[in-house]
Amino acid sequence: MASNLLKNIVKLDTRVSVSQNVCLPIRCLSTASPRVKDKTGKNIVFVDGVRTPFLLSGTDYASLMPHQLAKEALIGLMRKTNVPREVVDYIVYGTVIQEVKTSNIGREAALAAGFPNSVPAHTVTMACISSNQGITTGIGLIAAGAYDVIVAGGVEFMSDVPIRHSRKMRSLLLRANKAKTPLDKLKLLSTFRPDFLLPELPAVAEFSSGETMGFSADRLAASFKVSREEQDQYAVRSHTMAKEAQDNGYLTDIVPFRLPNSSKVIEKDNGIRVSPIDKLAKLKAAFVKPHGTVTAANSSFLTDGASACLIMTEEKAKQLGLKPKLYLRDFTYVAQDPIDQLLLGPTYATPKVLEKAGLSVNDIDVWEVHEAFAGQILANLKAMDSDWFAQKYMNRKSKVGIPDLSKWNKWGGSLSIGHPFAATGVRLTVHTANRLVREDGQFGLIAACAAGGQGVGMIVERHPDATAL
Numbered sequence: 001m002a003s004n005l006l007k008n009i010v011k012l013d014t015r016v017s018v019s020q021n022v023c024l025p026i027r028c029l030s031t032a033s034p035r036v037k038d039k040t041g042k043n044i045v046f047v048d049g050v051r052t053p054f055l056l057s058g059t060d061y062a063s064l065m066p067h068q069l070a071k072e073a074l075i076g077l078m079r080k081t082n083v084p085r086e087v088v089d090y091i092v093y094g095t096v097i098q099e100v101k102t103s104n105i106g107r108e109a110a111l112a113a114g115f116p117n118s119v120p121a122h123t124v125t126m127a128c129i130s131s132n133q134g135i136t137t138g139i140g141l142i143a144a145g146a147y148d149v150i151v152a153g154g155v156e157f158m159s160d161v162p163i164r165h166s167r168k169m170r171s172l173l174l175r176a177n178k179a180k181t182p183l184d185k186l187k188l189l190s191t192f193r194p195d196f197l198l199p200e201l202p203a204v205a206e207f208s209s210g211e212t213m214g215f216s217a218d219r220l221a222a223s224f225k226v227s228r229e230e231q232d233q234y235a236v237r238s239h240t241m242a243k244e245a246q247d248n249g250y251l252t253d254i255v256p257f258r259l260p261n262s263s264k265v266i267e268k269d270n271g272i273r274v275s276p277i278d279k280l281a282k283l284k285a286a287f288v289k290p291h292g293t294v295t296a297a298n299s300s301f302l303t304d305g306a307s308a309c310l311i312m313t314e315e316k317a318k319q320l321g322l323k324p325k326l327y328l329r330d331f332t333y334v335a336q337d338p339i340d341q342l343l344l345g346p347t348y349a350t351p352k353v354l355e356k357a358g359l360s361v362n363d364i365d366v367w368e369v370h371e372a373f374a375g376q377i378l379a380n381l382k383a384m385d386s387d388w389f390a391q392k393y394m395n396r397k398s399k400v401g402i403p404d405l406s407k408w409n410k411w412g413g414s415l416s417i418g419h420p421f422a423a424t425g426v427r428l429t430v431h432t433a434n435r436l437v438r439e440d441g442q443f444g445l446i447a448a449c450a451a452g453g454q455g456v457g458m459i460v461e462r463h464p465d466a467t468a469l
């Protein structure tokens with residue numbers, strides 16, 4: 001079964017073209033008897049979402065600070081939805097690798113984007129699912145009756161990450177700061193050793209195990225017997241589909257970014273790169289050297305980017321004359337072993353959120369699943385297709401089953417579009433929304449894995465008013 005699955009993915013490279021699926025909404029969506037009942041009493045809707053172009057780190061955004069990217073996403077959102085900033089009650093914003101000068105980056109970005117001082121903002125972090133957490137925290141705040149209108153989003157800026165002095169150097173500097181006399185300072189300085197100067201570089205790694213995400217993905221691929229060729233084929237599929245979506249003008253969630261003090265306007269993602277499979281086959285292992293199968297081309301790349309979205313009660317959207325794109329129907333978070341199951345969040349979250357919503361795999365018209373690594377996606381698909389895995393690890397009687405891969409990440413994914421960690425959740429949600437309109441679907445499922453062995457699943461439903469892209 002698993003090998004059939006992988007053959008299907010390979011076939012998709014040539015068989016499925018996103019351009020074959022251009023269709024305006026024809027399905028009559030009725031709210032009279034919704035299949036998934038509203039649980040909040042508020043019918044919470046996703047009005048729209050935007051993002052800056054996602055760029056390879058170290059390219060055009062390299063001299064910025066992260067709150068500047070977040071600011072642009074917030075400005076772009078308010079411009080696109082035409083909602084006055086004063087209407088927003090609260091902002092929940094995600095980031096993973098924190099810029100120390102702007103620790104509550106949600107607040108700094110909001111102020112820079114011209115939100116009134118009176119709009120509170122807080123920053124959340126949940127690794128790669130931080131902006132999913134922003135959205136679902138917003139759902140909670142609305143459901144609790146605290147607020148009606150929330151902005152959620154996230155930013156990641158890998159072009160400049162905090163590099164710390166060594167612990168010994170930090171300790172010396174802190175003690176020197178407190179030393180009362182020049183003699184005390186001199187005594188401290190005499191304890192200095194050259195190795196104190198070795199910096200602490202941040203790594204995209206698990207704190208509990210010390211293992212990088214890439215290393216873990218390589219081990220995961222090996223344990224699910226996902227071959228290098230299968231990973232490379234999946235990577236080519238992702239880049240090919242993203243390129244088609246880009247060329248067809250489907251990536252309308254992007255708001256152009258004019259670089260400060262420059263006339264240069266960034267309008268497109270710059271990591272999409274369709275390469276021949278034999279070129280990918282020549283790349284060396286990036287993490288498990290020399291024999292690993294995860295390479296630079298079948299991994300998501302280090303990315304700079306920001307996203308933002310607007311959610312509110314349906315009643316408020318009506319009052320404001322807005323046409324929301326989605327109902328935010330249900331969600332769940334999962335957590336498992338951060339060593340051997342670090343990147344299996346979608347496998348765990350999918351059946352749980354489907355059951356919560358009373359849906360099955362076959363009810364889902366649009367799948368948007370975070371592609372951390374091709375090997376991680378293929379391992380998840382194999383796990384989802386395995387009764388043995390479901391029984392042994394998930395305490396379930398049988399497997400969840402394989403999604404229809406012709407509905408899977410059809411505009412590419414994090415491998416090709418990029419993965420600015422905390423911004424990805426909103427990108428997944430807005431792509432789901434826009435695909436549901438173009439592909440005339442009703443339900444979408446969003447799933448992602450995250451550091452810490454955590455994951456998210458979200459069920460969304462196309463709103464009957466969702467026509468505009």
Ligand SMILES: CC(=O)SCCNC(=O)CCNC(=O)[C@H](O)C(C)(C)COP(=O)(O)OP(=O)(O)OC[C@H]1O[C@@H](n2cnc3c(N)ncnc32)[C@H](O)[C@@H]1OP(=O)(O)O
Nearest residue numbers: 128204213273275286296297299300301302372449450451
């Ligand atoms: C829950 C989660 O999301 S976990 C995931 C978290 N994210 C991560 O862990 C990030 C993982 N990615 C990375 O760390 C980095 O992108 C790496 C280590 C994989 C690669 O980094 P780098 O080595 O700097 O990549 P770089 O862009 O230089 O590419 C290396 C080579 O591959 C080539 N390459 C990269 N992508 C492609 C492609 N799509 N097609 C063909 N060649 C490619 C490059 O041209 C380069 O070739 P060269 O050495 O001949 O110049």
